[in-house]
Amino acid sequence: MAQPHVAAASDSGLEDLTVLVVDDNANMLKLLRTLFKALRIRYVHEASSAEGAIELMKDIPFDVILTDLAMQPIDGVELVRALRTHPQSPNPRIPILMLTGHTDAKLVMKARDAGIDDFLAKPVSVNMLRDRLTRVMTGRRPFVRTAAYTGPERRTREKPINGPDRRGR
Secondary structure (H helix, E strand, O other), X not given: OOOOOOOOHHHHOOOOOEEEEEOOOHHHHHHHHHHHHHOOOOEEEXXXXXXXXXXXXXXXXXXXXXXXXXXXXXXXXXXXXXXXXXXXXXXXXXXXXXXXXOOOHHHHHHHHHHOOOEEEEOOOOHHHHHHHHHHHHHOOOOEEEOOXXXXXXXOOOOOOOOOOOOOOO
């Protein structure tokens, strides 16, 4: 059987990214290391906890974060919320991909409402990773900061909104 085409790094434009991967599962970190290597992304840093991620962010200017949802003691949603809203956050506007095997609607909405840019569902492939990274790096939605939400615009489609929830432009 023919192998699916995997774009070379020169096709993707991602090879110079500085990436932070946050996951408390050593096997998942190993798999992600392999996927990033296949994309020729050289600058990949790892943290096994939300606390470790925040410490690394104080010293390294990352371009994007890939974080797992189900971590202990602080999960990925709480990490995203802290990065987006805490006054001491090193980079509240950084693109964030949420990696998860839990894709039920409630968790998706919870992560979206915390301020993620996009989802990456497990099991993850090199093509899925490349596509999501490309999407968050080249198709950034406007950043929104309100009393109730901080993160990328949650609407992904141009759909007219009528009624009391319509925002003025």
